[in-house]
Amino acid sequence: MVDTRHEYAGLESLYLPIAIGVFAAVALLTALALLRGRRRARRDEIGSQRKEHNPLEIGYAAVLVLVIAFLVYETFSTEDKTDAVAKSPGLEVKVTAGQWDWRFSYPAYGITVQQSPTSKAVLTLPTGTEVHFTGTSNDVIHSFFVPGTRFKRDLFPGKNSSFDLLWAKAGRYRGLCAEYCGLLHSHMDFVVDALPPDRFRAWAEAHRP
Ligand code: CUA
Numbered sequence: 640m641v642d643t644r645h646e647y648a649g650l651e652s653l654y655l656p657i658a659i660g661v662f663a664a665v666a667l668l669t670a671l672a673l674l675r676g677r678r679r680a681r682r683d684e685i686g687s688q689r690k691e692h693n694p695l696e697i698g699y700a701a702v703l704v705l706v707i708a709f710l711v712y713e714t715f716s717t718e719d720k721t722d723a724v725a726k727s728p729g730l731e732v733k734v735t736a737g738q739w740d741w742r743f744s745y746p747a748y749g750i751t752v753q754q755s756p757t758s759k760a761v762l763t764l765p766t767g768t769e770v771h772f773t774g775t776s777n778d779v780i781h782s783f784f785v786p787g788t789r790f791k792r793d794l795f796p797g798k799n800s801s802f803d804l805l806w807a808k809a810g811r812y813r814g815l816c817a818e819y820c821g822l823l824h825s826h827m828d829f830v831v832d833a834l835p836p837d838r839f840r841a842w843a844e845a846h847r848p
Contacts, residue, residue, distance in 0.1 A: 646717045647789070653713055657706065729769030729803070732762070736774070736781035736794045736816065739823035748843045760829040762814065765839035766806045774800045784817035785831055791817050806833035 735742040741760040744751040754760040764770055774783055774794040784791040792802050806812075816827035834842060 646720055650713060650717050654710065657710070661706075729771050730765060731771050731773070732764070734762075734772055734774035734783055734794065735777060736783065736820075736827075737777035738779065738821050739816075739827045741814075741827070741829045743829075745843065748846070749848050750843065750846045752846075754829070761832050762829055763832045763834060763839065763842050764806055765836040766809050766833050768805070768836060768839075770804050770806075772800075772802050772804065774802070779820050780818050781816045781820050781827065782818035783814070785812055785814045787812040787831075793818060806831070809833050809835055 731746055733742075733744045733746065735744070740754045741762075742751060742753050743760060743762045752760055752762070772783075774792065775798060776794040776796045778796055780793055780795055782791055782793045788804065788806070790802075790804060792800055794800055810833055812831040812833065814829040814831050816824060818824075820827065
């Protein structure tokens, strides 16, 4: 089963150590420079007059370019993997974002869910089932974000974004729009309600038009 989130978790475990390494190197070099500067100041010495050190600078630049190239490659190949729409069976859900609400439709059941004046839009899903999402926007860029599952994907007007997700555990999760999209951006919340498959089927039958 494909679950997009794991791909990103792998990417995070790549970025994090590199970020920590770079931070440690910068902190260490800064501390060393400060200590040396102080010692010199105490001895009334003038600092190094050397202006350039080409081999060293080229070395830095080369290392940086290599690290960036590596991360860009890994990021894009992860994107490719998550964009490849899975052929495996599962539930299809279309997500349409608009100023300022969400519409979730289930083509297999003919169901469309929207927010009402009194309640948020609820995205009801079965657990343990691959859910194939196709998302788009009616107007500006919005972002489908479920913090509890660490998943976020931008939705663009006139363009479809595809992603697969899988909820292992039943429960209610908070969803929101993570891209500033105008006046009521902060009201663009929704709820993910992950139900055991039999309860999901009952829900779908009850809501079939
Ligand atoms: Cu839609 Cu912010």
